[in-house]
Amino acid sequence: MSTTDTDKGPEQEELGAAGSRLSTAPQEEAVSLPGLGVIGWARWFWRQLTSMRVALLLLLLLSLGAIPGSLIPQTGADATKVDDFRAAHTTLAPVYDRLGLFHVYSSVWFSAIYILLFVSLIGCIVPRTWQFVGQLRGRPPGAPRRLDRLPAYTTWRTEAEPEQVREAALALVRGRRFRAHVAGDAVAAEKGYVRELGNLVFHIALIVLLVAFASGQMYKSDGTKLMVEGDGFSNALPMYDDFKSGSLFTTDDLSPFSFGLKDFQGTYELTGPNRGTPRTFQAKVRYSEGADGTDRTTTIKVNEPLEIGDAKVYLVSHGYAPVITVRDGRGKVVYQDAVPLLPLDGNVTSQGVIKVMDGYRDARGGKDQLGVRAFFLPTYGGGASVLSQFPALLNPVLNLEPYHGDLGVNSGIPQSVYQLDKTHMKGFKDAEGRQLRGNLKPGQTMKLPDGAGSITLEKGVKEWAGFEIVQEPGGGWALVGALGAILGLAASLFIQRRRVWVRAVRGADGVTVVEMAGLGRSESAKVPEELGDLAANLYDRAPGASDPDDDSTPSPAGPAEGAEK
Amino acid sequence: MTLAAATELAAATNEHLASVSNTLIYSSMAVYTLAFFAYITEWLFGSRSKVGRTAAALTAGAERGAGAPAVTVRSAGATAVLERPKVVVRSASGARDVPDGPGAHGGDEQGDMYGRIAVSLTVLAFLVELAGVVARAASVERAPWGNMYEFNITFSTVAVGVYLALLALRKNVRWLGLFLVTTVLLDLGLAVTVLYTASDQLVPALHSYWLYIHVSTAIFCGAVFYVGAVATILYLFKDSYESKLESGGKPGAFARSVLERLPASASLDKFAYRVNAAVFPLWTFTIIAGAIWAGDAWGRYWNWDPKETWSFITWIAYACYLHARATAGWKGRKAAYLALIAFGCWLFNYYGVNIFVTGKHSYAGV
Numbered sequence: 001m002s003t004t005d006t007d008k009g010p011e012q013e014e015l016g017a018a019g020s021r022l023s024t025a026p027q028e029e030a031v032s033l034p035g036l037g038v039i040g041w042a043r044w045f046w047r048q049l050t051s052m053r054v055a056l057l058l059l060l061l062l063s064l065g066a067i068p069g070s071l072i073p074q075t076g077a078d079a080t081k082v083d084d085f086r087a088a089h090t091t092l093a094p095v096y097d098r099l100g101l102f103h104v105y106s107s108v109w110f111s112a113i114y115i116l117l118f119v120s121l122i123g124c125i126v127p128r129t130w131q132f133v134g135q136l137r138g139r140p141p142g143a144p145r146r147l148d149r150l151p152a153y154t155t156w157r158t159e160a161e162p163e164q165v166r167e168a169a170l171a172l173v174r175g176r177r178f179r180a181h182v183a184g185d186a187v188a189a190e191k192g193y194v195r196e197l198g199n200l201v202f203h204i205a206l207i208v209l210l211v212a213f214a215s216g217q218m219y220k221s222d223g224t225k226l227m228v229e230g231d232g233f234s235n236a237l238p239m240y241d242d243f244k245s246g247s248l249f250t251t252d253d254l255s256p257f258s259f260g261l262k263d264f265q266g267t268y269e270l271t272g273p274n275r276g277t278p279r280t281f282q283a284k285v286r287y288s289e290g291a292d293g294t295d296r297t298t299t300i301k302v303n304e305p306l307e308i309g310d311a312k313v314y315l316v317s318h319g320y321a322p323v324i325t326v327r328d329g330r331g332k333v334v335y336q337d338a339v340p341l342l343p344l345d346g347n348v349t350s351q352g353v354i355k356v357m358d359g360y361r362d363a364r365g366g367k368d369q370l371g372v373r374a375f376f377l378p379t380y381g382g383g384a385s386v387l388s389q390f391p392a393l394l395n396p397v398l399n400l401e402p403y404h405g406d407l408g409v410n411s412g413i414p415q416s417v418y419q420l421d422k423t424h425m426k427g428f429k430d431a432e433g434r435q436l437r438g439n440l441k442p443g444q445t446m447k448l449p450d451g452a453g454s455i456t457l458e459k460g461v462k463e464w465a466g467f468e469i470v471q472e473p474g475g476g477w478a479l480v481g482a483l484g485a486i487l488g489l490a491a492s493l494f495i496q497r498r499r500v501w502v503r504a505v506r507g508a509d510g511v512t513v514v515e516m517a518g519l520g521r522s523e524s525a526k527v528p529e530e531l532g533d534l535a536a537n538l539y540d541r542a543p544g545a546s547d548p549d550d551d552s553t554p555s556p557a558g559p560a561e562g563a564e565k
Numbered sequence: 566m567t568l569a570a571a572t573e574l575a576a577a578t579n580e581h582l583a584s585v586s587n588t589l590i591y592s593s594m595a596v597y598t599l600a601f602f603a604y605i606t607e608w609l610f611g612s613r614s615k616v617g618r619t620a621a622a623l624t625a626g627a628e629r630g631a632g633a634p635a636v637t638v639r640s641a642g643a644t645a646v647l648e649r650p651k652v653v654v655r656s657a658s659g660a661r662d663v664p665d666g667p668g669a670h671g672g673d674e675q676g677d678m679y680g681r682i683a684v685s686l687t688v689l690a691f692l693v694e695l696a697g698v699v700a701r702a703a704s705v706e707r708a709p710w711g712n713m714y715e716f717n718i719t720f721s722t723v724a725v726g727v728y729l730a731l732l733a734l735r736k737n738v739r740w741l742g743l744f745l746v747t748t749v750l751l752d753l754g755l756a757v758t759v760l761y762t763a764s765d766q767l768v769p770a771l772h773s774y775w776l777y778i779h780v781s782t783a784i785f786c787g788a789v790f791y792v793g794a795v796a797t798i799l800y801l802f803k804d805s806y807e808s809k810l811e812s813g814g815k816p817g818a819f820a821r822s823v824l825e826r827l828p829a830s831a832s833l834d835k836f837a838y839r840v841n842a843a844v845f846p847l848w849t850f851t852i853i854a855g856a857i858w859a860g861d862a863w864g865r866y867w868n869w870d871p872k873e874t875w876s877f878i879t880w881i882a883y884a885c886y887l888h889a890r891a892t893a894g895w896k897g898r899k900a901a902y903l904a905l906i907a908f909g910c911w912l913f914n915y916y917g918v919n920i921f922v923t924g925k926h927s928y929a930g931v
């Protein structure tokens with residue numbers, strides 16, 4: 001691989017070796033057709049892939065490719081939205097499906113872009129690293145023949161001997177932490193290697209980040225669990241309501257732990273324009289690590305997950321779970337449980353179903369099943385209002401709509417616990433022959449007609465909390481990669497790599513001529529500033545000699561007489 | 566005092582503070598408007614100067630023939646004694662050698678005076694706006710970044726702050742003033758009319774110290790990227806003006822009058838690059854801080870939420886820009902277009918995603 005700087009203008013050519021190796025960026029090559037044969041093509045392809053131009057195009061493609069995923073619903077983020085979209089756009093949806101637009105970030109084409117990019121990146125980093133090691137082991141290149149052609153230049157005449165000047169210059173630049181040596185009649189010095197190092201660290205850190213993220217995706221597990229106050233959970237697959245995992249995950253990877261919900265608390269703004277806006281959510285839990293660890297208690301809040309082993313337990317949702325007691329025609333308690341209801345709005349108007357499947361006997365002692373649609377208003381506004389007025393339990397009311405018949409739970413079709421399939425159910429009727437409905441306050445009971453039993457809302461409405469239990473290994477490595485990327489980037493963007501040469505030769509009249517020049521990777525005001533500072537320092541050690549022609553200032557535009565060797 | 570009375574009193578204080586904040590924001594808009602007119606006056610007076618430095622330099626360059634690089638002389642070190650060596654600086658050959666314009670006042674004394682007045686007014690407006698932002702923060706008892714209204718007022722305050730800081734550092738940026746104040750007025754106009762939201766508290770998911778870290782750096786990066794974008798646009802204009810002159814074209818009188826007073830295209834380009842490159846690491850940090858926060862709040866540090874996705878797109882777009890500047894054939898105008906696209910992504914991430922796309926970030930309220 002050539003070691004020429006990408007900024008290869010005419011200037012650079014003029015500088016020859018002096019301007020080379022200031023960077024490890026790959027050289028731009030003209031796009032030439034490959035030689036014949038498979039190897040020729042392979043080599044050509046590899047060169048293209050690892051060129052800056054193609055890296056740039058792949059980066060552009062990556063950013064373009066990320067756009068559709070932010071505008072089209074994604075299965076990974078919200079599957080129901082995708083279903084809605086499919087229903088609404090019957091012609092577009094199959095096209096989107098074929099293009100993988102419902103799961104852009106795991107689609108073939110998106111993966112192809114980033115895999116190519118990272119192959120390109122590795123193909124770029126490896127040679128650049130070797131080159132950089134070579135530069136560190138080598139020495140800064142010697143001074144170009146004509147220093148006055150460099151971007152920053154200065155010269156003066158001095159009484160000091162050329163050797164003395166070179167020695168002083170060497171000590172001076174070394175004191176400023178330049179790497180320097182004497183090459184012929186000049187001191188060659190270079191500084192700012194950290195820039196290149198930072199750039200390499202940055203690009204390597206990107207690979208670390210990607211590998212950490214990808215392995216995290218493959219080994220991760222992610223499940224949810226709804227728990228009513230008093231419930232317990234131990235980390236095993238059957239305990240989850242819903243569970244997703246990466247392709248390489250096995251159940252042995254689940255951290256052993258258990259926890260239980262003791263108490264859930266939500267507080268809300270009581271007054272003002274934002275009355276009802278949530279302020280705090282917290283779940284008091286007891287937990288134990290390992291198979292039989294000691295019990296501890298803690299509080300899980302939004303933003304403050306509980307970390308147990310490799311797992312994190314997040315508080316993600318909450319709602320109410322009124323405690324219901326159902327008695328049958330014989331007066332026997334056939335059902336008593338807290339029924340978790342799903343919130344429908346910000347004021348936690350909630351909905352759900354009470355299903356009594358076994359044990360219920362009707363007024364005549366016959367087997368039957370009960371299904372009761374339930375609406376719950378934590379704060380009932382009175383009258384005919386069906387929406388809760390406030391999210392906390394200020395005036396809780398449970399609205400019930402009882403049915404009996406066949407719940408259809410044995411039909412083999414999976415059912416939602418929050419929905420009632422009324423196809424084989426009949427409503428209980430009130431005195432006027434309409435569907436029976438009633439509002440219960442805690443402690444109140446609804447009598448079913450004709451001695452069919454009763455439904456009681458017990459005092460003390462319980463709350464439930466939804467937890468998400470996530471295990472995603474590789475987070476630590478991702479963080480290391482991220483920090484490495486930032487540090488590398490900062491070094492790469494804030495540090496200038498630059499060279500300084502100091503030439504001291506005896507002029508025709510026997511007086512020493514000192515020439516200094518500086519070269520940076522890009523044009524920058526810092527290079528001349530630094531050179532000026534170095535020159536001022538060196539000048540103190542090798543003060544100016546009076547000019548034979550009594551011209552006290554050296555001509556700025558050209559080299560001093562006799563400077564050329 | 567009972568608890569209820571105490572809460573009521575606190576609520577009353579907060580409402581009072583909120584209205585103080587609103588008054589301050591409106592006042593700052595009034596002062597920005599005055600500053601706007603002062604800048605306009607500066608430009609108007611400046612248009613009296615008829616010196617075509619760029620044209621002169623470019624024609625002179627043509628006469629010199631080979632376009633030999635010009636040299637400028639700087640004194641070495643702070644205490645330049647006469648005999649001390651002088652550093653000769655020469656620009657790379659191939660680059661145009663064009664001097665920087667004198668600034669909006671175009672060397673006109675009265676223009677310069679109005680320019681100074683404009684800067685003073687900008688300082689005043691900045692202070693008033695800053696007070697408005699602080700009062701808002703005090704009224705809601707949290708950082709003032711809970712919704713788009715607050716985001717807008719903070720954003721423009723920071724953008725003007727960046728401009729004033731660059732001025733204080735004696736950078737040659739006064740020419741930015743008119744463009745900046747114009748957009749600040751637009752930004753504030755939008756804030757007080759369309760985006761206004763009464764003070765409110767944050768939902769629990771926003772209670773995190775990462776909010777302070779992530780959002781404050783996001784606002785700061787946006788403000789700096791904005792300054793970079795303005796410089797990039799001006800670079801594109803100035804660059805085509807220079808190439809037109811170079812190829813013997815005759816630019817219109819208005820373009821000539823305005824562009825002559827701006828810095829050379831090379832200086833604008835360099836300024837834009839510095840500004841963008843300097844905040845890029847901070848933008849990287851912003852995204853990472855956001856990911857850490859997301860890890861705490863939502864259970865996954867990277868979720869391809871629309872806001873995350875667009876931050877990522879913005880980041881990649883700026884990485885493209887930095888790469889382009891190191892790639893032959895992409896330097897100059899093409900790289901500048903990439904920088905503008907990148908800033909466009911940032912803007913879309915802010916306005917577009919908040920308004921058109923729903924995601925987990927949207928609960929902050931428009």
Ligand code: HEM
Nearest residue numbers: 023025026050051052055120121124206492493884887891
């Ligand atoms: C994952 C995708 C990549 C990202 C996000 C990225 C990002 C960046 C950034 C932000 C810089 C600016 C730092 C600077 O100017 O010093 C940079 C520089 C650089 N990148 Fe990349 N890069 C990526 C892939 C690549 C690839 C595939 C190559 C190899 C062809 C490459 C080669 C370089 C080189 C040589 C530089 C230094 C340019 C210079 O010396 O100015 N990068 N990269």
